[in-house]
Amino acid sequence: MIINVPENSDFSIHNIPFGIFSTKNRSKRAGVAIGEHILDLAEVHKLGVFNFEAEVLNRADLNDFIALGKSVTSEVRTNIQHWLQDDNSPLANKSELFVKQAEAQMHLPVCIGDYTDFYSSIEHATNVGKMFRDPENALLPNWKHIPVGYHGRASSIVVSGKAIHRPKGQTLPKNSSEPVFGPSQRLDFELEMGFVVGKNTNMGDTISTNQANDYIFGLVLFNDWSARDIQKWEYVPLGPFLAKNFASSISPWIVTLDALEPFKVAGPKQEPKVLPYLAYEGEKNYDINLEVAINDTKVCQSNFKYMYWNMAQQLAHHTVNGCNVHIGDMMASGTISGKNENSYGSMLELAWMGTKPVQLNDGTERKFINDGDTVTMTGYAEKDGKRVGFGEVSTKVLPAK
């Protein structure tokens, strides 16, 4: 290796995720994470090792780089893997190509045109159904037939490290028939993963489950901030609106599907059988360990492999009516809960609507998220000594403005 990579680093030679960073003296550009460093792709381009224009690496987002297609971007990744391990490579002995992550600022990796949020964890949908509707019929009749989703808000997706304000809105106090206005009293996180669309379609086009991987560039950690009290009052009949659109946070490095290939696993059995356009072949789930911490207390341990509906099915469903998708579009999984109580991916479930407060290391307890709290999500896959991680999405909650 021509650069030191600490053991257990999320950003091992097997990963090589793409992101957008800036430094004190220079504006946004593309890079890949390796160990505790960033390999500056705009600088690497100057060595004449890439056969595409330098501009795509000097933009404020990766959209034009992704638009080069996987034949190019996958080759860039594998070339970098070879070069970093070859003492005689074009990158050897060139410290100016590397920036310490601690000295860089990360930015949103893509310009997100559209954002869709799914609801694809059966455990999460069941828990929410039990709490808000009928414990005996927690899942609505459509749930096992449709990867349920809604169109979210792209404008308020922010990168890890950017603080957010507690939202204000209308809520209906208990035992009251009149709503009140004020800061949400039930601010929550939702542990999700998001995938970034890597290829455009035209209106009328559909993407089959077999084709879906060609249209997925990679994944990030995704925190779908949610105001439960606002949600409860507004969500019937058209679903989430102001309870969700005030903020979502993502991790800055896009881990490619190529890097995640070794961690594919079979998904849960789908019964009843899905309609033919949602049927799929092969392993479409991914074994990715996920954790959530409030300040320094770990409160949730889950896994992306629990998802009932996989990304290929989500994309096939999203486009089956001819809806077009664009490079940079973000598709989030829905809250990722497992079967165990410590694997629930939201405070709503962990503290069971406030009835089982979560204990923190400092002796305080939480039913939801307080002002001043920092919520941090981490994720990594590991197999046969190979570790591929996402870093973190960490967000501090400020008081309402």
Ligand code: CA
């Ligand atoms: Ca969500």
